[in-house]
Amino acid sequence: MRRSLQFLLFTAVNLTIFLLLPLHARHAQSGGYAKLQSAQLRSLHVTDLCLATEARYTRHPAMADRHAPFQEHPLALEHFPSGSLILPPLQHREKP
């Protein structure tokens, strides 16, 4: 086969897969909703996602009080940009 047709075919296959992505996503969404609907979990009325458990304000960002980032793990990443520039003193860096 000509190289140009090979390329076009390759692109067509890519494009088809690409266009199938939203269909796959929609299909998965209609089936995947139930997993978050466990009755016991719902009865807990959670207020936060479990994304990172290293510090109080990363585990429960919505519940943490405004000063929370000061209180946590000395090496924890924090919301304030200065945190990435100023490291805590050396004696605090040992892990417990």
Added chain:
Amino acid sequence: MIELSNITKSFNSGKPNQFTAVDNVTLAVKPGEITVFKGPSGSGKTSLLTVIGCMARPTSGRIFLRGVAAAVPFQHGGLEEVEITSLPERFLNEIRRSTFGFIFQQFNLVKGITVLENVMLPAYPTGEGRGEFRARALNLLEQFSIARLAGQRVDLLSGGELQRVAIARSLINNPSIIIADEPTAHLDSKLSRDFMAIVGRLKGEGKSVLIASHDPIVFDSPFVDTLVEMRDGAVVASRSCR
């Protein structure tokens, strides 16, 4: 038949360094003949050929194509004559592509791609089916006995082989007129004579060939029909060698 009437080609018109390379040339080139333009360096041979080959427009004067107009995609009322100097760019390109084949002094082949692809290159934008011009290209390579090089990259070829690839390329669109500018400048005398033999064969197939050259092997060749001598942009002599 190509008819030039009062063709002038100036560079940098209107500026202090204005230079007239072709000066008021009136000439008729007969179809099916080999015409050689001869003259010292700077006499305007290349400039004249680019004007004839629709590569550049003359500053003034007119050029008529007679009898070769069949290759032109449009025809005003069956007229056999086309005045190419007044045509818009698009048609000029079309005529150039279908009517003229060019052989350059430096061959001007595209490096890195194969011989076959180089030969087919002028046919790509015509919209012709690949199968058709590919067969024609292979046939041309066969004719010039370089078929075995078809899949080879042009970078590795010898001068004589390059020359023949360049000739094959100029023929791919079935032009009726071949224009060659200093085609033998990079060849030894044996290859130059081979070149003239090929040109003679093309003439036998009914093609017109226009050559600019100051190589005696070219203008003393028995195949040459007309010799046009140029000096300082003007034609000083035009004689038939028959």
Added chain:
Amino acid sequence: MKRAVERHLNILEFTLASLLRRRAKNLSLLAMYLLVIFMLASLLFFVSALKREAAIILNDAPDMIVQRLMAGRQDLIPAGYAAEIAAIRGVTAVRPRLWGYYYDALNGANYTIIAGDAPTSAPGRATVGAGVAKARNLAVGDLLPLTSYDRAPVMLEIGTIFPSGSDLVAADLIVVSSADFHQLFNFPGGQATDLAVTVRNPRELPTVAAKIASQFPDSRPILKSEIQRTYQSIFDWRGGMTLIVLVSSLLSFIIFSWDKATGLSAEERKEIGILKSIGWETSDVLLLKFWEGIAVSLTAFLLGTVLAYGHVFFLSAPLFAQALKGWSVIYPRFQLVPVVDAYQLALLFFLTVVPYTTATVIPCWRAATIDPDAAMRY
């Protein structure tokens, strides 16, 4: 029509042939391009899927949480507050919540301990998240030994383990009975961590919150909309942070491709001259360059996006999970439900494919408009 198609095919043919001439260079260019698109698309998929999960989960969140502040920190809230808040007009229910953190010295993990309601959480039994079960190597029926705040051992039998599909909510959860909760933390009676307040009419929420704030000056009401806003900003922040990194890489890529494209080499210039002299029109040359840009950028875009989709939704985004993990010992598996945001993908397309193709075509414009006779003078 057929001629036009053939013209495109023929010119594309030459495009591919000339791209393959500098195979190593063009393939590495393609790989780099692919990587940029892959990272950007992964990020888009990851963030929009997380946003969707957050929206679904937070839909079940209480209308309002009331905390008590003490010296700038959250403190326990007396149960007396609950009765008074319940009496405010428009409030339908006030539920004291008991929850807190347990640091496991064995493995350095932080658990979230929640006191569940009576029917599901019998004393001595616990329901744990999949992350906890994995960290402590637990199965249903096993005993989980914890140490209470007065150094007494607390033994909990594992009743249920939340499926890992609910990791995004429950990976680090240990749900226990109120009695066990009080014992574990030596938690004073008549107090709660905070109060979950339900309001009859959501539009009355701000009014109710204002009433609570004025009635209890030490309280801090957190509305559901604020919780949702927090998550909106988290994803924007995380997305924003990473986006800055990726946009800068994208910018450098654009600069790189711009440099490559504008620095048209003498060789390429000569090649364009040759094409012109053998009968190619300016538009043919531009078409050639257009296909050249498309061949690289469209391939990178389509492949990169498809690979990113697989990375995020089939492989659980290992690249980003690493970044989110940080110091966490327990972390969720990001089994995200796929989300495709057509608008964002379109944006990605217009930010990558279009500039690259333009940067390939535009610089050739000048070179392509040279007179065909130039090749006679090389």
